[in-house]
Amino acid sequence: MLKELAFNLLKKLSEAVAPSGFEDGVKVIVMQEMERSVDKMWIDSMGNIIAFKKGNGNGRVMITAHMDEIGLMINAITNDGFLKFVPIGGWNERILPNQRVLIKTLDGKIIRGVIGVKPPHIMRPEEAKQVIPMTELFIDVGASSKEEVEKIGIGIGSIAVLERTVERLGNPNVVTGKGFDNRAGTTVLVLLAKMLENVNTEVDTYFVATVQEEVGLKGARTAAFAISPDLGIAIDVTIAADVPGVPEHDQVTKLGKGPAIKIMDGRAGSGVIVNPAVLKLLIDVAKEEGIPYQIEVLSGGTTDASAIQLTREGVPVGVVSIPTRYIHSAVEVLHLDDLINTAKLVIGAIKRINKKWIEENIRKVIK
Ligand SMILES: [Zn+2]
Numbered sequence: 001m002l003k004e005l006a007f008n009l010l011k012k013l014s015e016a017v018a019p020s021g022f023e024d025g026v027k028v029i030v031m032q033e034m035e036r037s038v039d040k041m042w043i044d045s046m047g048n049i050i051a052f053k054k055g056n057g058n059g060r061v062m063i064t065a066h067m068d069e070i071g072l073m074i075n076a077i078t079n080d081g082f083l084k085f086v087p088i089g090g091w092n093e094r095i096l097p098n099q100r101v102l103i104k105t106l107d108g109k110i111i112r113g114v115i116g117v118k119p120p121h122i123m124r125p126e127e128a129k130q131v132i133p134m135t136e137l138f139i140d141v142g143a144s145s146k147e148e149v150e151k152i153g154i155g156i157g158s159i160a161v162l163e164r165t166v167e168r169l170g171n172p173n174v175v176t177g178k179g180f181d182n183r184a185g186t187t188v189l190v191l192l193a194k195m196l197e198n199v200n201t202e203v204d205t206y207f208v209a210t211v212q213e214e215v216g217l218k219g220a221r222t223a224a225f226a227i228s229p230d231l232g233i234a235i236d237v238t239i240a241a242d243v244p245g246v247p248e249h250d251q252v253t254k255l256g257k258g259p260a261i262k263i264m265d266g267r268a269g270s271g272v273i274v275n276p277a278v279l280k281l282l283i284d285v286a287k288e289e290g291i292p293y294q295i296e297v298l299s300g301g302t303t304d305a306s307a308i309q310l311t312r313e314g315v316p317v318g319v320v321s322i323p324t325r326y327i328h329s330a331v332e333v334l335h336l337d338d339l340i341n342t343a344k345l346v347i348g349a350i351k352r353i354n355k356k357w358i359e360e361n362i363r364k365v366i367k
Contacts, residue, residue: 019071055201062229065185066213081143089214105153180332202354220304224311234305238321258292262319271302277361278318285348
């Protein structure tokens with residue numbers, strides 16, 4: 001069943017240890033899962049996975065999901081064996097204390113550690129209320145000296161992510177885990193390849209699992225240049241702030257109400273403003289196929305689509321997002337129906353794009 005497949009894929013992908021720049025842990029899973037469904041697959045010089053599905057050659061569509069997650073990098077080891085770290089990507093330091101982490105040693109072993117803080121009993125009352133700056137946090141691997149840490153294989157430049165398995169909540173269609181940003185999108189990308197396996201399309205499709213999105217949309221930028229697509233669609237998560245204390249008008253999207261079709265993101269539109277023809281296409285697909293959807297306008301953050309849009313002479317882009325609660329934490333929450341409907345929506349779009357659509361909407365010849 002599609003929902004079981006989606007859950008199992010999300011679990012496998014989410015539990016990988018693979019922050020930006022160190023995506024190998026997730027890359028192997030993506031390649032394994034996609035290999036049989038596409039005609040060609042390669043890793044480009046930046047590290048992106050490009051999986052190519054041949055259509056009738058009447059256009060090139062690039063579908064991306066970034067496979068990196070935010071993480072930490074060890075930048076110092078204290079003499080008494082604690083690890084200091086710097087962020088990879090946008091962390092809120094309130095999330096980090098009291099978490100278990102998985103550290104990847106320089107030779108690829110996975111080691112468990114914890115981010116401990118001083119117990120409340122010995123905190124001064126003012127101190128107990130404060131957020132501890134990241135520069136004061138540390139990882140404890142149970143070692144008692146720098147030498148012991150080095151013997152374990154951890155060194156400057158080792159990376160770490162939060163340790164969290166993917167599990168179902170009270171409502172079994174709602175799941176929680178870390179790194180749903182953007183292993184949820186990566187799951188959809190893999191599903192797309194599988195679901196389109198025996199479908200003939202007018203356009204050739206490039207499924208791209210991008211690297212280093214969380215540190216500046218880097219992989220998408222180079223992949224888009226190489227592919228030079230007629231159209232790009234990014235799949236990512238977006239804010240679902242439908243929780244107590246957030247007024248309705250600030251919630252952005254709601255969990256379980258369908259994929260979000262984006263119109264704009266970034267501060268004051270500095271991220272992306274999507275192409276109106278692509279926007280219309282996505283909304284038409286949702287309406288025609290009875291897929292629930294939400295319209296998204298986000299005032300901060302952006303996706304790979306921003307980088308794709310500004311490639312060469314410009315690329316028309318759209319974004320489909322999976323509503324996710326508590327993004328960039330260890331307890332991200334999403335609804336499996338939203339995940340599956342995201343895949344259905346993007347498939348509907350790919351099927352409808354042909355030479356005529358591109359000529360009428362994308363490269364209009366005026367004279
Ligand atoms: Zn993301």
